[in-house]
Amino acid sequence: MNETFSFKRFGTYFKYDITQLWRKHSRAVLLIGFSGVIAYVLCVLFSLLFNQTYQAPGIVGRFVVFAVASIVLELYMTKFYGFLTDKKEGSDWILVPASKTEKYVSMLLNTIIIIPVAFLIVFLGTDWIICLLDKTAGTALISSTSEVINSIQLGATDLDELKEVGMSPVLFMIMAVIGSWANYLYFLLCGICFKKNKIFYSILIIFAFSILMSTLSALVIPGIDFEAMLDNMSEEKVKAYVKGFMTAVYIFTVIYAVGMGWGVWHRINTIKH
């Protein structure tokens, strides 16, 4: 018997895992996914009630709702496998006869692909339908996203300049996806580590980290005269600095994602009840 990974057993486990997730969290994920529709209905309803005019939310308003829903989904990542810290449910999970690798891969697939994609399909799909039925709502978010990408790609000179400083749109998109995965994994890790107040503690850690970084910056930055630095610096040097900064951001993003992935793996390997 293959003790580490068997495709047949993984398939069985993945189906089981996704069934359990659907049973426990489908309503919450759908609610987050349908938040655009809810916001649209509320906006129309309030405009009719208080202004006696029909007013659908514009693209900016709908984008704000999308951003808020995305953050809520990230926070909700603490809940999907949060049961692992529960003695009863966590013990059952550990003792399901599948390998740790199969459980880990299934967890990753669900957390960084299945759930976010399901959310995007529901949110952007319903937004597109709203815009199709109600022309006053403007462009659908999905169309405007592709418009933004197209506009970036059309400007060939700008594109070259962006590439020069390490900000090619494709690389930027890849890094945005990796960054999102890293965030999902961070909240997943917090969910399987903290027994109680999972969301509160995960936010607390972010606050603590922000305060630490701000303090460090406050200690370093006052000693640098940026204005004088920039005056004496050639354009090439500025570009080199921006590129260096972007490279550092990319490296940090990758390290952050890999670190969170490793953290989840380590937790799965060492969890005890």
Add this chain to the structure above:
Amino acid sequence: MITIDNLAFSYGPVSVLENISMRIEPGSIYGLLGENGVGKTTLLTLLCGLKKPMAGTIDIDGRDPFDRKPSLLEELYYLPDEVAPVNASAYSFAKEAGVFWKGFSLEKFVQVLHEFEVDDKQMMNAMSAGQLKKTYISFALACNARYYFMDEPTNGLDIPSKTQFRKAITKYTSEESAIVISTHQVRDLENIIDPVIILDKRDVLLQASIAEISEKLFFDYGTEVNPGALYLEQIPGGTIQVYPNTTGEESKVNMEALFNAVYKHKDVIKAMFKQ
């Protein structure tokens, strides 16, 4: 076979198990007895790999349970004292989770569940604690596992269900299975457990079959008090006394009296069974 060697475990500074060594052979229903806090549940969770020993080893047919390899996991089933309600019918739960145990039989699950008079279509999160326990017991037995670790399986069961549990455990487990049942309800299970393991924090006080116990100790239910009794308890219409069996006469082992005798005379009993 399960071999436990010099096993130790502690919760922070509080030591629970120390230098525990024993062997568990297939084909028997072991009764794991001990006072509160001696580490019965801890031992069961160590056996199924939910915890890692601080010292010593557990070997199950050449495998370490904490490795949580699928080949071992599909051969064992751990039934905790408190079980988790699931947002599914008993049938769906068993159908979905059972596929991971190679010997699992859905028909057997339904049959055992019906013998416990629980409807397999009932939602598990709407069940009473007793019904939920019976569903998990049925699931455990339907897994046809080689090793069973059951923690207080009769807790929360009504009287007919306790009888049904005894019947089911003897009827639906294979002769190749090793079953370890930790319990305080010795009267519920005294007719099925053999051998008996009595645990102390720092020692296994007794690990012996009912035949060995009956050979070495005599359980006297008469009225005449024996001055050499290791344990004596007044009961309506007489006494229960436990004393060394010097005549070779057979007697029915009373688990509660045995337990109390062992705890009262740890060294005497240990010496007696070491020989």
